[in-house]
Amino acid sequence: MSEPMSLLQKKLEAGHFVVCSELGPPIGANVDFIKKKARKLVGYVDGVNVTDNQTAIVRMSSIVAAHFAREEGLEMIIQATTRDRNRIGLQSDILGASSLGLNNVLCLTGDHQSFGMDPGSKNVFDLDSVQLIRAVHNMVHKGVLLNGKEMKVPPKMFIGAAANPFGDPFEMQMMKVEKKIEAGAQFIQTQAIYNLDKFEYWMEEVRKRGIHEKAYIMAGILPAKSVKALRMMKTDVAGMDVPDSLIERMEKCEDPEEEGVKVAIEIIERVRKIEGIRGIHLMPVGWEKITPEIIERAGLYPRPEVE
Amino acid sequence: MIVGQQKKAEEIIKMLGEDWDSLLIAGCGTCVTVSLAGGEREVEALANLLKIYYGKKGKKVTISTDTVTRQCDFEFIDDIGEKIEDHDVILSLACGVGVQHLVERHPQKVVFPGLNTSFYGATTGVGEWAERCVGCGECILDRFGGVCPVARCSKSLLNGPCGGAQDGKCEVDDDIDCGWELIYNRLKDLNLLESLLVFEDPKDWQHYRDGGPRKLINKEYYNE
């Protein structure tokens, strides 16, 4: 095993159950906005993802926003989608991010631009996520760019990938996960989980294939604060599985925010027990302030320190 | 074949402007005839429509029609060479290739495009065509069970699907079949699913539009 590339990797290698969270950059150039959000998370999380123009909506760049959040004392995970940048831009960004001390990257294909406000834009998709993972792996571990050019000072990156346990066809999605790990993915963050039975089945298959021994798997948790949010995810978000029983439960409850927190905690408790789950990835879209409360109530506070 | 769609009449009328007395509508007898956009039938229908329009407006115009075998060959364009010269403006109902070839043969003429050239596709139903290839210049169909990931996956992914498909439909639109689901089903039928685990290298897009306008020479036949 080579030297850990980041603090997050160190914690995982030390055997800690990690907690990651997410931060959406602003539509605008507001640095205070990021710093304020970041400060609220300090001490509660082991890593924070910064989305890269998520759902194809223009926002401050993932790397720049991650840089400002890092200045507040957070360990950051940048996201890189192949939708907006070709191999030249992506590799250049990896070099830039590493030089800023941003040493975790989640490599993604990205939502199609038709989801956002610029459906008329031209997409790139020069590489797919698997090719990007391989490219970053070769940059970091072999010191070469995609074109074969050697670097005197290679970047340092702990490389991650996404997986959707609810995507169809099941077998093909599983093969894609294997391929990502084969290409060099060291950690996996999953799509938000609501359907636990299906997720447990997916993890069974993951263990059968030995995937959990090759990469650290973090379970995606998306606390929903209203029944409307859940319904929206069910119908409008690509690849989400929201059981009707959960929607009913949220409908019937008196305090949807409290219920949303409870549901999130229940899911966390269940996924913690699953063999092969090494952490959680909280994605409280539009409800970031709830993160510390959920982490405390789930008994995941304080976070471990590593040397 | 190349699939095209006729522009709306209002757009054509606006494009043509007022600065002419005689118009030739030139159809093309190959691809766009099949996609019911620019063949003889469409040429005549459009001519009738424009005659009525200009008649009502009281503009005195001559509108003629002709359809050649292919507008992408000078040989066929020359069949109506004189007719082209005899008219003030030409409205071509060929694909963009045909329009430009007309311009090249008759550099003094103003030629307007009457179609939107849509894609390379197949006839998939009565009055229905669907894209199947983007002409990437380096065909890789052999490795995908004969279903093109470049043209039929909305993101041109080469190493498997994104996580967005639902019930076999692409995340972009319910009307689009997920190309990767099609590849998967095909490879499964062929007992070749394991090939999905093979890493597909980044594509060399130089052979596509990204290498600049393309040209092809067959040395066997080419004479300078």
Ligand code: SF4
């Ligand atoms: S691989 Fe290229 S040439 Fe072959 S069908 Fe697809 S787009 Fe066309």
Ligand code: SF4
């Ligand atoms: S849903 Fe299927 S066709 Fe659409 S982008 Fe994803 S993999 Fe490609």
